Amino acid sequence: MNTDNVQKTLSFLQKCRRAHVRFVVDLPVDVVREGEKSGGRMRNLSAGGMLMEIEGEASIGEKFECALHLPGLDPLLVPVEVRWFVPRAPRGTSCGVKFLSLPEKAFKAIVELSHDANLQGK
Numbered sequence: 020m021n022t023d024n025v026q027k028t029l030s031f032l033q034k035c036r037r038a039h040v041r042f043v044v045d046l047p048v049d050v051v052r053e054g055e056k057s058g059g060r061m062r063n064l065s066a067g068g069m070l071m072e073i074e075g076e077a078s079i080g081e082k083f084e085c086a087l088h089l090p091g092l093d094p095l096l097v098p099v100e101v102r103w104f105v106p107r108a109p110r111g112t113s114c115g116v117k118f119l120s121l122p123e124k125a126f127k128a129i130v131e132l133s134h135d136a137n138l139q140g141k
Contacts, residue, residue: 041065042133049086049094050074061087066129068102068117077104077114085116089128097121 046061050073059073071085081101086094097118104114121129 040133041070044069044132046090047088048073049088051084051086051096056086059085062113064129064132066118066121066126066133068099068115070113070115072107072111072113074111076106077101077112079103082119087125089125090132092124092128095122095125097125 041063042065044061044064046064048059048061048069048071050057050059050071057074059071061069061071063070079101083099084096085099086096088094098120099116100119102115102117104112106112
């Protein structure tokens with residue numbers, strides 16, 4: 020690999036770096052699109068976004084709201100944007116979403132969950 024290719028690869032990897040550490044969860048999430056609600060599951064979570072499995076399809080750049088079900092809190096409605104997706108048979112989709120805004124109490128709950136998840140992994 021020549022120097023130019025190495026620099027391009029390093030640049031790409033820098034851009035792909037996550038700003039927030041993700042941790043494994045298995046929590047419910049409700050997807051709200053155009054007033055219609057459907058269920059899903061959070062599979063990993065961070066203060067910046069989450070991986071979730073949802074009913075139906077998703078597309079990159081699509082924006083909608085999710086009701087996060089975090090321990091100790093009433094469901095919180097949070098706007099998200101789809102960053103990537105993988106169709107799952109027969110009717111679902113796994114997608115990575117970015118939080119477009121996050122209430123402070125949701126941020127604190129996610130930080131607490133991340134500490135608990137990190138302690139359990141040791």
